[in-house]
Amino acid sequence: MTTLQQPLTGRSLQLFVSYARADKNVVHEVEDGLETLHHAFWIDRKLDGGEAWWNQILARIRECDAMIIAVSPALLESDAATKEREYARQLGKPLLPVLIVPVLTDLLPPDLAPLQLVDYTNAGPLAAFQLAGAIAALPPAPPPPNPMPLPPAVPLSYLNGVANRVRAENLSLEDQLALVAVLRVALDRPREHAAALELLQALRKRRDLYYAAWKELEELSRRNWTTRPTGVGFIRPIQEAATPAATPAAPVEGTKPGPPRQPARRDAARAAVAVPPATARPPAGWYPDPSGRHQVRWFDGEWTEYAADGGVQVEDAYFDNGREGQP
Structure with a gap:
């Protein structure tokens, strides 16, 4: 929590910053802008998961005056971020989307598409003035509704379900190939890569693994994971080649x-x-x-x-x- 000073926009706000894990090295520019405006804000730096973590996030949303949404492709895929926005909307909290990584506006979800988007992809004086003006224009948050909305459930990665399927007692050839297809997509996502690689190795160790599935897994394990333009790196596969x-x-x-x-x-x-x-x-x-x-x-x-x-x-x-x- 930042130290409160006289805000440049004329009123002091308690802001909640919603962002995706993959953007942790980019969202700091929004934090710098909020600090310059002398607003108090809370941002989750642990991103650990679990019930206690989620309850703390929901409590901060209930306490905030408005929610700043750090928009990016990763955020649009984040189940946690979606539930944060939905809970804030049910509480009547004003939402302010701030673009930190370019996204096609046609791809914005229905709850964000109608809102005015502050472009912060090139942080500078103009972007700072736009952010300050957008915050100043936010309406005050209404009193808490009565009754209060039910808190959303703890967000779980879809990979939790994949892990249960990988550990199933029996898997048909179709089941195994379907799991390989899911893991292939997850390996290309920075926030899911490590977990997907672990599941890939677990699937390879099954004693009932079919040859067709094994060949697909071998191809995946031989891939060289390169650095993406966002700066998020991938680790190299455990096995470089299937040839002896x-x-x-x-x-x-x-x-x-x-x-x-x-x-x-x-x-x-x-x-x-x-x-x-x-x-x-x-x-x-x-x-x-x-x-x-x-x-x-x-x-x-x-x-x-x-x-x-x-x-x-x-x-x-x-x-x-x-x-x-x-x-």
Whole structure:
């Protein structure tokens, strides 16, 4: 909470700043503007989640004179920010949207579209005067309604539901591919990337993982996560490649090194268009299992269903399920 001084707009306001986690390094420009105007404001710097955290936010909304909304693409996707605005609207609090990251006005939600938007993407004297004028024009907040509106439930990320599905006892091939599709989108979102990467690794460790889903997960784990223009960086994937190293693992004792793989119809067709040069491929042999379900797996130009644990060879029935073109 800032120290109260005589505000430049003629009256002292208690302001609540609503913003998205991904904008924490951008919203400080709005804070600087409010401090220059000598208004008191409250902004959530913890963003931890949980019931106690959410109750504190709702209490601050009830106490404020108006809500400043730091508009950005990330805010429009934030469930917490949406619930904050809805609760403030039910309480009759004036809302002032302040644009901090460019957004197409056609994409603004119905509760924000009719409101006058202060452009603060280029913080400067003109933007500061516009912010000061917009705050000065805000109507006073009415007395609390009677009865009070019901407080909104604690916002939960949709990834909570995804996590429950990843841990389900049984997953069909369709379920697994649907989860991969959801995680693919979440990995590209800065605020969801870390959680999505953890769920991706958990899904890869399932012992009933189908081959088609495993291949999709391998592609995701090999991606190089780059820095976005907003300055939000992504960590690199845990596994850089699904191709084994040139040195095979120790042979499986007491067993033959896996029967030679007979090319399937699809294998033959794919060989005509996508087989890398022979010198680029490691020799056939036992290598650490990239799916994580077994200690080693037989590789003879591509991963096979033959695996081994503790020197005992097994045939991984799930590994080839879902592959098209099998005889």
